[in-house]
Amino acid sequence: MQKVGLLLGRSARAWRSVRMASSGVARRDPLANKVALVTASTDGIGFAIARRLAQDGAHVVVSSRKQQNVDRAVAALQGEGLSVSGTICHVGKAEDRERLVATILDINVKAAALMTKVVVPEMEKRGGGSVVIVASIAAFNPFPGLGPYNVSKTALLGLTKNLAIELAPRNIRVNCLAPGLIKTSFSSVFWMDKAKEESMKETLRIRRIGTPEECAGIVSFMCSEDASYITGETVVVGGGTPSRL
Amino acid sequence: MQKVGLLLGRSARAWRSVRMASSGVARRDPLANKVALVTASTDGIGFAIARRLAQDGAHVVVSSRKQQNVDRAVAALQGEGLSVSGTICHVGKAEDRERLVATILDINVKAAALMTKVVVPEMEKRGGGSVVIVASIAAFNPFPGLGPYNVSKTALLGLTKNLAIELAPRNIRVNCLAPGLIKTSFSSVFWMDKAKEESMKETLRIRRIGTPEECAGIVSFMCSEDASYITGETVVVGGGTPSRL
Amino acid sequence: MQKVGLLLGRSARAWRSVRMASSGVARRDPLANKVALVTASTDGIGFAIARRLAQDGAHVVVSSRKQQNVDRAVAALQGEGLSVSGTICHVGKAEDRERLVATILDINVKAAALMTKVVVPEMEKRGGGSVVIVASIAAFNPFPGLGPYNVSKTALLGLTKNLAIELAPRNIRVNCLAPGLIKTSFSSVFWMDKAKEESMKETLRIRRIGTPEECAGIVSFMCSEDASYITGETVVVGGGTPSRL
Amino acid sequence: MQKVGLLLGRSARAWRSVRMASSGVARRDPLANKVALVTASTDGIGFAIARRLAQDGAHVVVSSRKQQNVDRAVAALQGEGLSVSGTICHVGKAEDRERLVATILDINVKAAALMTKVVVPEMEKRGGGSVVIVASIAAFNPFPGLGPYNVSKTALLGLTKNLAIELAPRNIRVNCLAPGLIKTSFSSVFWMDKAKEESMKETLRIRRIGTPEECAGIVSFMCSEDASYITGETVVVGGGTPSRL
Numbered sequence: 001m002q003k004v005g006l007l008l009g010r011s012a013r014a015w016r017s018v019r020m021a022s023s024g025v026a027r028r029d030p031l032a033n034k035v036a037l038v039t040a041s042t043d044g045i046g047f048a049i050a051r052r053l054a055q056d057g058a059h060v061v062v063s064s065r066k067q068q069n070v071d072r073a074v075a076a077l078q079g080e081g082l083s084v085s086g087t088i089c090h091v092g093k094a095e096d097r098e099r100l101v102a103t104i105l106d107i108n109v110k111a112a113a114l115m116t117k118v119v120v121p122e123m124e125k126r127g128g129g130s131v132v133i134v135a136s137i138a139a140f141n142p143f144p145g146l147g148p149y150n151v152s153k154t155a156l157l158g159l160t161k162n163l164a165i166e167l168a169p170r171n172i173r174v175n176c177l178a179p180g181l182i183k184t185s186f187s188s189v190f191w192m193d194k195a196k197e198e199s200m201k202e203t204l205r206i207r208r209i210g211t212p213e214e215c216a217g218i219v220s221f222m223c224s225e226d227a228s229y230i231t232g233e234t235v236v237v238g239g240g241t242p243s244r245l
Numbered sequence: 246m247q248k249v250g251l252l253l254g255r256s257a258r259a260w261r262s263v264r265m266a267s268s269g270v271a272r273r274d275p276l277a278n279k280v281a282l283v284t285a286s287t288d289g290i291g292f293a294i295a296r297r298l299a300q301d302g303a304h305v306v307v308s309s310r311k312q313q314n315v316d317r318a319v320a321a322l323q324g325e326g327l328s329v330s331g332t333i334c335h336v337g338k339a340e341d342r343e344r345l346v347a348t349i350l351d352i353n354v355k356a357a358a359l360m361t362k363v364v365v366p367e368m369e370k371r372g373g374g375s376v377v378i379v380a381s382i383a384a385f386n387p388f389p390g391l392g393p394y395n396v397s398k399t400a401l402l403g404l405t406k407n408l409a410i411e412l413a414p415r416n417i418r419v420n421c422l423a424p425g426l427i428k429t430s431f432s433s434v435f436w437m438d439k440a441k442e443e444s445m446k447e448t449l450r451i452r453r454i455g456t457p458e459e460c461a462g463i464v465s466f467m468c469s470e471d472a473s474y475i476t477g478e479t480v481v482v483g484g485g486t487p488s489r490l
Numbered sequence: 491m492q493k494v495g496l497l498l499g500r501s502a503r504a505w506r507s508v509r510m511a512s513s514g515v516a517r518r519d520p521l522a523n524k525v526a527l528v529t530a531s532t533d534g535i536g537f538a539i540a541r542r543l544a545q546d547g548a549h550v551v552v553s554s555r556k557q558q559n560v561d562r563a564v565a566a567l568q569g570e571g572l573s574v575s576g577t578i579c580h581v582g583k584a585e586d587r588e589r590l591v592a593t594i595l596d597i598n599v600k601a602a603a604l605m606t607k608v609v610v611p612e613m614e615k616r617g618g619g620s621v622v623i624v625a626s627i628a629a630f631n632p633f634p635g636l637g638p639y640n641v642s643k644t645a646l647l648g649l650t651k652n653l654a655i656e657l658a659p660r661n662i663r664v665n666c667l668a669p670g671l672i673k674t675s676f677s678s679v680f681w682m683d684k685a686k687e688e689s690m691k692e693t694l695r696i697r698r699i700g701t702p703e704e705c706a707g708i709v710s711f712m713c714s715e716d717a718s719y720i721t722g723e724t725v726v727v728g729g730g731t732p733s734r735l
Numbered sequence: 736m737q738k739v740g741l742l743l744g745r746s747a748r749a750w751r752s753v754r755m756a757s758s759g760v761a762r763r764d765p766l767a768n769k770v771a772l773v774t775a776s777t778d779g780i781g782f783a784i785a786r787r788l789a790q791d792g793a794h795v796v797v798s799s800r801k802q803q804n805v806d807r808a809v810a811a812l813q814g815e816g817l818s819v820s821g822t823i824c825h826v827g828k829a830e831d832r833e834r835l836v837a838t839i840l841d842i843n844v845k846a847a848a849l850m851t852k853v854v855v856p857e858m859e860k861r862g863g864g865s866v867v868i869v870a871s872i873a874a875f876n877p878f879p880g881l882g883p884y885n886v887s888k889t890a891l892l893g894l895t896k897n898l899a900i901e902l903a904p905r906n907i908r909v910n911c912l913a914p915g916l917i918k919t920s921f922s923s924v925f926w927m928d929k930a931k932e933e934s935m936k937e938t939l940r941i942r943r944i945g946t947p948e949e950c951a952g953i954v955s956f957m958c959s960e961d962a963s964y965i966t967g968e969t970v971v972v973g974g975g976t977p978s979r980l
Contacts, residue, residue, distance in 0.1 A: 006282040006364045007303065007375040007468035036252045058252065109840060109886065130252040139893060141732045147897045151844065154735065154893025157490045158886040162877045164485050168450035180474070205413035210474040217471025223252035226462025229425070229455040231485045240409050240476045242631045244489070244734045245402045245644065245980055350599060354641065386977045387652045396599065396648040399980065403629060403644025407637045487876045489979045490735055490889065497771045497793065497865040497958035527741040548742065609741050620742040647980045654975050658940035670964070695903035700964040707961025713742035716952025719915070719945040721975045730899050730966045734979070735892045 029057030030224035037061045039089055039115060042069035044184035045134065048212030049219045054082035056220045063089040089115075108152035109159060116163055120172065128171030130223045133160050137180040137238045153178075157234055164232030173231040175222045180238025182210045205240025274302030275469035282306045284334055284360060287314035289429035290379065293457030294464045299327035301465045308334040334360075353397035354404060361408055365417065373416030375468045378405050382425040382483045398423075402479055409477030418476040420467045425483025427455045450485025519547030520714040527551045529579055529605060532559035534674035535624065538702030539709045544572035546710045553579040579605075598642035599649060606653055610662065618661030620713045623650050627670040627728045643668075647724055654722030663721040665712045670728025672700045695730025764792030765959040772796045774824055774850060777804035779919035780869065783947030784954045789817035791955045798824040824850075843887035844894060851898055855907065863906030865958045868895050872915040872973045888913075892969055899967030908966040910957045915973025917945045940975025 036058040041050040047062075054060040054077060062073045062084055070086035077084040112133050123129030138146065139153035160176040167174055181187060181200060191197040191209055201207050215237050221227055222235075236243040281303040286295040292307075299305040299322060307318045307329055315331040322329040357378050368374030383391065384398035405421040412419055426432060426445060436442040436454055446452050460482050466472055467480075481488040526548040531540040537552075544550040544567060552563045552574055560576040567574040602623050613619030628636065629643035650666040657664055671677060671690060681687040681699055691697050705727050711717055712725075726733040771793040776785040782797075789795040789812060797808045797819055805821040812819040847868050858864030873881065874888035895911040902909055916922060916935060926932040926944055936942050950972050956962055957970075971978040 006284075006360070006368075007276070007279055007298070007377075031252070034252055053252070105840065105844060105890070109890070113882075113886075132252075140735060142893070142897045142900055144900065147848075147901065150897050151848075151890050151893040154896075155840070155844070155886050155890035157735075158874060158877070158889025161490070161889075162882045162885050165450050165877055165879065166882065168452075168485055173451075205410050206418075206474060206476060207413075214471075214474035217466070217469070218475070221462070221466045221471070224462070226459075226466070229451060229459035229482050229484050230463070230480070231451060233481050233483075233488070234490065235475070235480055236478050237474050238478075239474050240413055242732045243478070245406065245479065245630060245647075350595065350645070354595060354645070358637075358641075384648060385980060387648070387655055389655065392603075392652045392656065395652050396603075396645050399648025399651075400595070400599070400641050400645035402980075403632070403641040406644075407632045407640050410632055410634065411637060487977045490875060490892075497766070497769055497788070497867075521742070524742055529741075543742070605741070613741075622742075651980065655940055658942075658975055663941075695900055696908075696964060696966060697903075704961075704964035707956070707959070708965070711952070711956045711961070714952070716949075716956070719941060719949035719972050719974050720953070720970070721941060723971050723973075723978070724980065725965070725970055726968050727964050728968075729964050730903055733968070735896070735969065 031056040031058035034058045039063045042073040045212045045215045048216040051077055052216035052220050054084055059083045062086045065089055104148040105152045109155045123172050124170050131174045132219045132222050133176045135176050135178045137178050137236055137243055139178055140243045161232045176234035177219055178234050178236045179215045180241045210239055276301040276303035279303045284308045287318040290457045290460045293461040296322055297461035297465050299329055304328045307331045310334055349393040350397045354400045368417050369415050376419045377464045377467045378421045380421050380423045382423050382481055382488055384423055385488045406477045421479040422464055423479050423481045424460050425486045455484055521546040521548035524548045529553045532563040535702045535705045538706040541567055542706035542710050544574055549573045552576045555579055594638040595642045599645045613662050614660050621664040622709050622712045623666045625666050625668045627668050627726055627733050629668055630733045651722045666724040667709055668724050668726045669705045670731045700729055766791040766793035769793045774798045777808040780947045780950045783951040786812055787951035787955050789819055794818045797821045839883040840887045844890045858907050859905050866909040867954045867957045868911045870911050870913045872913050872971055872978050874913055875978045896967045911969035912954055913969050913971045914950045915976045945974055
């Protein structure tokens with residue numbers, strides 16, 4: 001059988017009947033009593049994700065390689081009344097990191113694999129957990145001129161599948177977010193001048209560039225109990241740009 | 246850059262610091278002021294979706310082909326304090342429906358297309374809306390012996406893409422849920438006897454059959470403003486069973 | 491381990507050494523002693539496929555709904571010294587066909603399923619066979635304004651998977667060709683005026699529109715013994731246009 | 736419109752009419768006047784590909800890291816009357832190679848990218864060329880316990896897309912072969928003992944493990960002019976094992 005859930009937007013007086021208080025207490029803070037570690041989260045999509053997870057009830061650990069960026073992000077989020085602390089992200093020793101940083105493939109794939117392995121024991125102690133890897137729509141349809149970046153993102157789709165299989169017995173789910181064109185400093189080359197932005201929007205179905213906040217909700221969802229049967233999956237947040245079936 | 250959001254489960258006293266009230270008022274009832282029409286929603290996955298959308302603040306219209314099933318479902322949900330009404334689903338005239346029912350491909354694909362077209366004008370009047378089509382993991386990896394069902398589900402992946410493109414200019418998003426093996430009467434053949442259920446679980450990464458409720462959260466999410474930049478996408482809720490990258 | 495086969499084009503004097511006659515006799519007529527039924531084969535991609543299969547050694551049965559088109563195509567191919575005969579394609583009785591023709595979904599999906607079922611007994615008698623279904627790149631990335639066509643093509647991807655599974659025990663392989671933009675009367679709207687053709691080519695990586703002949707080789711290949719371990723797969727012939735990983 | 740090419744196997748006396756010589760001279764040696772460099776080609780799938788490309792008319796350069804393996808493979812193929820020579824494969828300097836060999840991701844992805852870059856100038860001089868990368872069905876559905884291998888293969892799907900886009904303007908096509916379970920020394924763990932082989936075959940639609948030769952035909956095809964409009968695509972040779980739509 002097939003079902004279609006159809007949702008009608010905005011004020012809906014016509015059909016509205018008596019509304020009673022929903023009993024969905026559990027939904028108030030879907031991430032209550034959880035701790036979230038968000039890497040590369042001092043600005044852009046990572047920062048929006050950190051803020052959202054905190055708004056949804058998690059204690060968030062903001063992380064990055066530079067202390068001052070971490071301090072700034074923590075201060076900003078604490079200023080919003082959110083439960084946030086910060087840490088510098090150490091992927092191995094300094095000299096290892098040097099080599100690691102050598103290539104985008106290393107940064108994007110090995111660091112993600114490494115980070116996951118590092119937190120797994122902690123998650124196991126708590127009875128389970130959830131990992132969300134951030135790939136890109138370029139994993140499916142390459143951004144021109146960004147070969148190594150694109151390939152590393154495709155690899156992350158595979159990493160998601162592999163970690164999901166490997167960690168399922170430990171009650172750890174692993175999913176993936178693939179943002180499309182999102183307004184961040186990283187993507188600024190695509191929208192810095194107005195003409196370029198207009199030409200980019202031509203290819204988008206939703207005729208605007210996305211915001212970091214629009215990537216954050218699905219991460220919170222993936223981390224919540226609502227996603228308890230979802231693992232190994234990638235969700236594209238791309239405004240309808242060609243991705244895959 | 247690549248980010249990993251890692252969420253640690255359960256009570257997390259160790260890292261917890263001062264928690265302040267999150268300001269996320271908008272998150273309390275993510276579907277407030279929305280009307281949701283859920284077809285085939287008197288039991289199984291459809292019923293779980295209807296309940297969840299109501300719990301998240303929408304007024305839900307339960308729909309099915311049989312009056313008594315609709316009445317029963319409406320009564321059950323109203324008994325939980327939810328804002329729900331019911332309607333019989335008419336897909337065209339009776340004789341058309343007869344022919345329509347002729348084949349699974351017709352039911353699953355044309356009815357979904359038709360239903361969407363029917364509600365689009367109403368959505369437009371309200372300034373936009375969201376459609377979630379329910380396909381199946383069998384759209385990617387066929388269930389043995391269910392050819393026409395499987396093919397119709399694959400077609401729904403395409404319908405999702407096509408409607409998303411067509412309706413984006415009217416501020417209507419169209420996405421798709423692809424459930425894996427979920428404990429419903431439809432799938433009972435797979436788990437009715439204990440031996441069969443055990444053998445099915447062998448193929449699942451999360452070693453249990455999913456529940457209808459585990460399909461409902463993503464539908465509510467897709468309908469909410471949190472998914473404002475997601476359209477044309479399919480999310481698999483399949484416990485890690487092979488689907489696609 | 492990973493291997494890269496690299497082929498250098500054109501005259502290759504530099505590296506050439508003694509060339510001896512290859513022993514590949516079996517490769518001369520890869521489809522010798524085979525009979526190929528090609529539906530909708532009186533022009534465009536179907537005609538190119540019919541010709542190619544005949545050139546590769548098969549006896550080809552050209553088929554279409556109109557006698558005069560069949561006669562014309564058979565005469566043309568026999569004039570090239572190819573082993574070809576013709577037949578009108580009957581999908582059920584006339585009145586059934588009328589209803590069948592009613593919708594594109596019916597034509598494209600049910601007819602393909604029906605035709606396959608019709609020829610399976612004949613294939614079984616001969617010890618096996620091969621079916622190649624023609625979908626479209628629009629199965630993955632919709633052509634604008636062609637919703638039902640696109641959806642029917644997506645459904646064919648699923649039909650391919652399902653028939654492959656169902657028919658494997660009978661030694662019948664089922665694969666699929668997904669052409670991109672190919673110069674046929676069907677696609678003429680995209681290249682009829684020069685300006686439109688230029689703008690179309692912008693989106694192609696290989697900067698020209700494909701020819702029907704460029705779709706024919708892969709069909710011959712899929713039908714040959716060379717493809718003996720390939721079933722359930724779709725190959726895109728699209729000049730690099732976005733399709734899927 | 737939709738077409739089905741149906742090919743009936745074996746001797747087909749019933750329908751056979753007069754057969755005249757096909758004019759397909761060009762098809763006799765589809766790779767005549769071409770030079771093929773096949774890396775890791777001293778045994779298994781690579782060796783079968785090398786032999787097949789030579790049988791189809793190319794001069795083949797067999798390559799591997801060990802001189803004695805190259806010598807043995809060259810001697811074997813020359814003994815079959817094929818035009819073959821050999822070379823040791825140098826990917827950069829020795830110390831670089833050491834580091835390169837450090838991880839599977841490096842070997843499989845960077846070496847493929849590097850090798851391609853190395854031969855591009857030579858291909859350009861000759862007016863174009865064709866690259867076929869060998870990934871694995873594990874790129875789509877991971878082999879258990881082989882995480883890094885699987886992820887590297889997924890990355891190769893992305894590398895294929897990226898190189899195809901980058902090299903299209905130079906008349907170089909880039910495609911990918913994804914073998915399923917093939918009887919080689921690499922996969923021997925899956926079929927060494929009879930019980931394991933039987934249990935593996937359960938999951939295959941074509942109920943036998945494939946041979947290296949069954950992977951070679953598609954590579955020859957991809958390198959030939961017959962594939963002139965195919966670039967950026969991956970073809971699975973997997974006997975019907977779950978891959979992707």
